[in-house]
Amino acid sequence: MKHIPLHKISERVNIGLEIRYYGSHEKIQRDGDMLGVHRDDHFIFFVIEEGEAEIMVDFTHLDLPEQSIYYMLPGQVHHRIRSDNGRGWFLAIDTGLIPKEYRDVFDDQLLLQQPCKLTVEKYLECYKLMRLLNDAYLQQTEGPFYLQMVYSLLNYFLGIAATCYCINTGAQKTASRPNLIAYDFKKLLAENYKTEKSPSAYAAMLNISAPYLNEALKKVTGLPVTYWITHEILLEAKRLLFYTDLTVKEIAHQLGYEDHTYFSRLFKSSENTTPLAFRNSYRK
DSSP: OOOOOOOOGGGSSSEEEEEEEEHHHHHHHHHHHHHHSBEESSSEEEEEEEEEEEEEEETTEEEOOSEEEEOOOOTEEEEEEEEEEEEEEEEOOOOGGGGGGHHHHHTOOOOOOOOOOOOOHHHHHHHHHHHHHHHHHTTTTTTTHHHHHHHHHHHHHHHHHHHHHHOOSSOOOOOOOOHHHHHHHHHHHHHHHHHHHHHHHHHHHHHSSSHHHHHHHHHHHSOOOHHHHHHHHHHHHHHHHOOOOOHHEEEHTHHHHHHHHHHHHHHHHHHOOHHHHHHHHHHO
């Protein structure tokens, strides 16, 4: 292949969430082989209940032990899940559904995040929660308060995962120069994306050249500066479209676009749908 495929959650589900339970080695292996090497535009979480699994993320082999949680960030390259009698849960979650305080925890890893081993108490809590979440997820989508119930349980799970990673920091490691630049860029981007949309502006804030910033980000994430700027803008746009009743024009202005038609074209080009169609698909 000439490029690494980017899988979009919007092409599989219309509520920003996908849940699957894996109860056999063969099923995990078959699905992993079918997907091949790829990136995702969303978060992936694994909850390993029994046995062990192995996954390769950004050229690093990771062992996922039983009674543990692991997540992958949008843009990370991964492939082929191996399992030894492994049983557990797979969750694909649109970034816009993750509260900012939890997302800050998950994004705060300078190096490749490691599996988080759950305590016995937290595992039992997570075990019960995953079944409740799956039951709610499988209900009729036309039912009253379907999304509210599913998203409430999802937030509960994300809180468990964020707490686990907060208290399970492990040994501190020295980050490379590109890792530090990527980390500082992400912090600056979160603070300035509404007013600054030029790669050169962020490079100036970091006292480096724009080409060097782009090189560092591509080395760490596999994606250029422009991708991450657009990603941050559209992430906030999705939040505003879902959680507020602001018009598309008002949202465009909040995000720093005087020309709301340009903003709409940008949204459609990236998401393959218009802002209003996105809003309607999530609210039905």
